[in-house]
Amino acid sequence: MAAPKLVGIVGSFNRPSKTYALVQDVADRAAERYGFASKIYDLYDVGASLGSALWRKDLDDQAKEVVDAIVGSDALVVGAPTYKGSYPGLFKHLIDLIDPHELRGKPIIIAATGGGDRHALMVEHQLRPLFGFFMSHTLPTAVYASDRDFTDYRVSSESLSNRIGDVVSELAAFFPGVNAVLAAAE
Numbered sequence: 765m766a767a768p769k770l771v772g773i774v775g776s777f778n779r780p781s782k783t784y785a786l787v788q789d790v791a792d793r794a795a796e797r798y799g800f801a802s803k804i805y806d807l808y809d810v811g812a813s814l815g816s817a818l819w820r821k822d823l824d825d826q827a828k829e830v831v832d833a834i835v836g837s838d839a840l841v842v843g844a845p846t847y848k849g850s851y852p853g854l855f856k857h858l859i860d861l862i863d864p865h866e867l868r869g870k871p872i873i874i875a876a877t878g879g880g881d882r883h884a885l886m887v888e889h890q891l892r893p894l895f896g897f898f899m900s901h902t903l904p905t906a907v908y909a910s911d912r913d914f915t916d917y918r919v920s921s922e923s924l925s926n927r928i929g930d931v932v933s934e935l936a937a938f939f940p941g942v943n944a945v946l947a948a949a950e
């Protein structure tokens with residue numbers, strides 16, 4: 765049986781990136797627990813055609829590959845940096861090119877980073893309604909991290925790590941077969 769596919773989307777083009785580090789941490793822990801084949805894409809991977817594409821057909825092959833991977837995934841980890849109290853416009857443009865039915869019912873872990881704690885509800889007030897539009901299953905625990913949760917672009921705070929553990933556990937409801945295999949092996 766093929767491993768389920770987990771795709772991480774990072775709404776940042778910075779390298780290194782705290783948002784990338786966060787999505788990577790979540791994806792690695794989910795892959796370890798559920799046996800996902802995981803792949804992460806940031807906006808740099810999507811490439812320059814995103815900014816000039818008015819429609820999905822205008823994307824180049826590199827960007828189309830990312831959109832196809834998002835749509836074809838079994839689960840998503842979506843992380844965005846906070847820009848002006850919300851997600852970056854270029855990230856929203858990527859999501860705007862996805863048809864409404866294509867993310868329906870998909871389990872999605874939502875995550876965000878910000879400079880401080882002031883915009884911690886960005887995950888609840890911006891990211892969750894966005895994927896509510898798609899009728900996706902955003903998992904109950906949303907993950908927000910600020911600068912002090914990272915050391916050298918790695919997750920270093922215990923409270924953040926615990927929260928990541930919580931949301932990774934919540935994925936079990938969507939992958940009961942994988943869980944049963946793991947339980948039997950213990």
Ligand SMILES: Cc1cc2nc3c(=O)[nH]c(=O)nc-3n(C[C@H](O)[C@H](O)[C@H](O)COP(=O)(O)O)c2cc1C
Nearest residue numbers: 776778781782783845846847848849877878879880
């Ligand atoms: C244009 C811009 C706007 C920002 N606006 C906010 C903001 O409203 N609230 C906040 O907490 N941080 C804000 N920040 C800080 C970033 O959200 C923060 O540094 C983030 O972790 C960067 O993620 P990255 O390292 O993945 O690019 C802003 C940064 C930029 C560049």
